[in-house]
Amino acid sequence: MEKTFLMVKPDGVQRGLIGEIVSRFERKGFRLVAAKFLQVSQTQAEAHYAEHLGKPFYDNLIRFITSGPVFAMVWEGERVIAQSRAMIGKTDSLEAAPGTIRSDFAVHTNFNLIHGSDSPESAEREIANYFKPEELVVYKKLI
Numbered sequence: 001m002e003k004t005f006l007m008v009k010p011d012g013v014q015r016g017l018i019g020e021i022v023s024r025f026e027r028k029g030f031r032l033v034a035a036k037f038l039q040v041s042q043t044q045a046e047a048h049y050a051e052h053l054g055k056p057f058y059d060n061l062i063r064f065i066t067s068g069p070v071f072a073m074v075w076e077g078e079r080v081i082a083q084s085r086a087m088i089g090k091t092d093s094l095e096a097a098p099g100t101i102r103s104d105f106a107v108h109t110n111f112n113l114i115h116g117s118d119s120p121e122s123a124e125r126e127i128a129n130y131f132k133p134e135e136l137v138v139y140k141k142l143i
């Protein structure tokens with residue numbers, strides 16, 4: 001089953017949106033397989049945003065993601081990577097489609113509430129940056 005890494009960023013946590021965001025993915029039909037409330041370390045932040053190294057917004061990005069607690073999650077489901085990105089909406093809230101998380105709750109590109117993996121390779125790398133393999137649960141049939 002496909003898995004993705006989603007993270008409510010420090011702005012989402014401080015605005016009290018963890019429940020709202022988790023609820024959207026639960027109602028959609030995805031399954032939560034791991035979750036952790038943590039403060040992102042400098043090392044984790046640099047690994048997470050390695051692809052943005054050298055960009056003008058890089059330093060702010062690292063400072064922001066390490067500035068307060070985040071809610072890191074792993075979700076699984078049918079095409080969960082692409083579908084969760086669609087539910088999150090475009091990076092810039094102005095371009096995010098109505099009904100997406102960023103359109104509904106964000107007003108600024110730097111404070112866009114949530115991160116979602118953009119490919120299977122990113123998902124694998126990002127999950128490993130925050131979780132040990134044994135921290136991911138495996139669902140069994142109820143009966």
Ligand code: CMP
Nearest residue numbers: 052057061091109110111112114115116
């Ligand atoms: P995300 O896609 O989760 O990861 C990279 C983040 O960089 C992005 O969210 C934005 O929060 C932030 N960012 C700030 N400025 C820009 C920009 N000009 N282009 C893309 N991302 C940006």
